[in-house]
Amino acid sequence: MALGLTGCGAAERCVPAGSSVVGTGDLAGTYRGVHEAQGAVLTLASVPGWSGGTLTVEGWPTGPSYRAELGRTFKGSGTWELDAGSTGGPLVRLSFTQPHDWISGDTVDRLAVAADSSRTVLYENSDPDTCPDFRLDRP
Incomplete structure (x- = not known):
């Protein structure tokens, strides 16, 4: 399954060019933000028998509805x-329950x-023709 975005410069791809089938166990770990996600940390833990698990975040961007209450970023869990069957490749769907339930978006x-064999990248895919500015790397 090809998931490549390569427009970040000749020396290095901004996200891996390809991906084999990805499972929940493959995604568990700590991801650190780069570019627009700088300072964000996302930790995913898998739960056996479930197609997901639990998460914690630090420095996660607050949407406009909650910015006055929480500030520009928040620390939370969910x-x-x-x-895996999403059009365009696998997606990780996050559901935040702390500091309170969030409305999608x-x-x-x-x-x-x-x-790929050396790293996993999670990114906001707002424009498939450009390198994503909001991305988190796990080496």
Whole structure:
């Protein structure tokens, strides 16, 4: 399955060019933000028998509806689910329960997945023709 975005410069791809089938166990770990996601940390833990697990975030962007209450970023927790059958490649769907339930779209809550043998990248796929500015790397 090809998931490549390569427009970030000749020396290095911004996300891996391809991905094999990705499972929930493959996604567990800590991801650190780069570019627009600088300072964000996302930790995914898988739950056996479930197509996802639990998550924690630090420095996660707050959507406009909650910015006055929480500030520009927040620290929280919730659950995640892998949507491997999504059109355009696998997606990680985030559901935040702390500091309170979020309405979909009030923060970054869907991340595309790109992986190769050396790294996994989760990113907001707003424009498939450009390198994503909001991305999190797990070496």
